[in-house]
Amino acid sequence: MCPSSNPITHYTSHTLENGAASSNKGAFGDGENCSDNGYDDGAASESSSTSSPDILSTMNTNDTFDEGEKSGSGLITEASSLCSSALLSKSSMVDEPSHKCEDFENDGERGKTALSDASVTSSSSNLLNFKIIDSTLREGEQFATAYFDTAQKLKIAKALDEIGVEYIELTSPAASKQSRLDCEAICKLNLKAKVLTHIRCHMDDAKIAVETGVDGVNVCIGTSSYLMKYSHGKDMAYVTGKAEEVISFVKAHNIEIRFSGEDSFRSNFDDILKLYSTVDQLGVNRVGVADTVGSATPMEVCRKVETLRRTVNCDIETHFHNDAGCAIANAYCALESGATHIDTTVLGIGERNGITPLGGLMACLANVDRKYIHNKYRIDKLSYIEKLVAQAIEIEIPFDTFTVP
Structure with a gap:
């Protein structure tokens, strides 16, 4: 936790309460908190010393999109499946040469080609x-x-x-x-x-x-x-x-x-x-x-x-x-x-x-x-x-x- 003497204290992410929080002081009216450069008009900030215990206890577990869970619809689940398939496909293309060592020993040119293709796949992103x-x-x-x-x-x-x-x-x-x-x-x-x-x-x-x-x-x-x-x-x-x-x-x-x-x-x-x-x-x-x-x-x-x-x-x-x-x-x-x-x-x-x-x-x-x-x-x-x-x-x-x- 930042020392109390620091100009940015108690509030996470550039929260400005009554003007404090940036390196300079100022004032705000009403507004929406914005923790990645936010301003807090008295609302609890999610990881400050005044944060709600419920927030702190669930910070890293809730509302996390994982394998389509908690997505709320089939859209994300389907998209996640597509992404996973794409990632597996990409991984397979890059990793394939490592499973072909015996073939490379028997056919050096074919091995070089496969490695070259894998390199292109990796760097063409x-x-x-x-x-x-x-x-x-x-x-x-x-x-x-x-x-x-x-x-x-x-x-x-x-x-x-x-x-x-x-x-x-x-x-x-x-x-x-x-x-x-x-x-x-x-x-x-x-x-x-x-x-x-x-x-x-x-x-x-x-x-x-x-x-x-x-x-x-x-x-x-x-x-x-x-x-x-x-x-x-x-x-x-x-x-x-x-x-x-x-x-x-x-x-x-x-x-x-x-x-x-x-x-x-x-x-x-x-x-x-x-x-x-x-x-x-x-x-x-x-x-x-x-x-x-x-x-x-x-x-x-x-x-x-x-x-x-x-x-x-x-x-x-x-x-x-x-x-x-x-x-x-x-x-x-x-x-x-x-x-x-x-x-x-x-x-x-x-x-x-x-x-x-x-x-x-x-x-x-x-x-x-x-x-x-x-x-x-x-x-x-x-x-x-x-x-x-x-x-x-x-x-x-x-x-x-x-x-x-």
């Missing part, structure tokens, strides 16, 4: 067609000792841009006056990376965001039973109505929009598919799936993302917390299954155990295609930004920090 949304200046601000001033934010944004990340995500300008000023300042840097801000699915936040000059907004609202009960207290009909309102407004201003159900991995996945089908038809650029409490497993990620990929035509963004140490593995599986965007932070900093680390993701993907990753990003700049962020949050760089091959 979406692993080499993705974009990074770095959230060091949003999710990273939720780290226990993070308190970035304006000068530090500008340095970090420039350094991320030099590395070549495609998007930089900022704390909501609705969080405080200073957050808004910092957002506007970063937008004026004219970076190559697109600047996004993470907001509640609320018209007040949307109006403030579009006025700052950002390239896009990442909209979220709680969709799990926990958040619908303890955060905004509304049902899926309300969520859908709010989504339609905010999406229409943002699209009218010709900037990008991603819509995400907060805690979507613990949400009823039939509800998620229906909701995301609706927002897809409304023209969102991306839908997001968030493992808000870090309980997702790689196979679960494969099933859900592949099912979602069959359901929507827009891009898919994913956000993985590292509570169980699976953030990088989950990000990898998400890309294999059809996701297009991965959220990261420098050194993986963020709420609790943080999220997918920028360097770790690059190290993982460099093992798939080293040349591609080195051509796409300035890997030589990683060390600088890791030192910059570590100094800003007053920690030592971990001994096991990832090395990109």
Whole structure:
């Protein structure tokens, strides 16, 4: 639990109560809590010291989509079966050469061909067609000792841009006056990376965001039973109505929009598919799936993302917390299954155990295609930004920090 002196205390995920929670203080009116950059107007947060015991006791067990259980309809069960079959088929293609050692010894050329085919199967996935949304200046601000001033934010944004990340995500300008000023300042840097801000699915936040000059907004609202009960207290009909309102407004201003159900991995996945089908038809650029409490497993990620990929035509963004140490593995599986965007932070900093680390993701993907990753990003700049962020949050760089091959 964060020390009481820290500006981000007691609330999970950028919760802002009476303005506290970001590195800057501000004030909010009514609103929907959004734990992946949320604002809590007094509602219990799901993993804070004030959380409901019922939530804590069921955090990693309930509402989890597993082998079609608790799906609510045959749609997910059928899709899960299709996904499992596809994964088994893919696995069979890749693994087949290992069961043919005797044949390879007897026929070297045939063995080489089989291995080559398996390699093509493995690398022809979406692993080499993705974009990074770095959230060091949003999710990273939720780290226990993070308190970035304006000068530090500008340095970090420039350094991320030099590395070549495609998007930089900022704390909501609705969080405080200073957050808004910092957002506007970063937008004026004219970076190559697109600047996004993470907001509640609320018209007040949307109006403030579009006025700052950002390239896009990442909209979220709680969709799990926990958040619908303890955060905004509304049902899926309300969520859908709010989504339609905010999406229409943002699209009218010709900037990008991603819509995400907060805690979507613990949400009823039939509800998620229906909701995301609706927002897809409304023209969102991306839908997001968030493992808000870090309980997702790689196979679960494969099933859900592949099912979602069959359901929507827009891009898919994913956000993985590292509570169980699976953030990088989950990000990898998400890309294999059809996701297009991965959220990261420098050194993986963020709420609790943080999220997918920028360097770790690059190290993982460099093992798939080293040349591609080195051509796409300035890997030589990683060390600088890791030192910059570590100094800003007053920690030592971990001994096991990832090395990109």
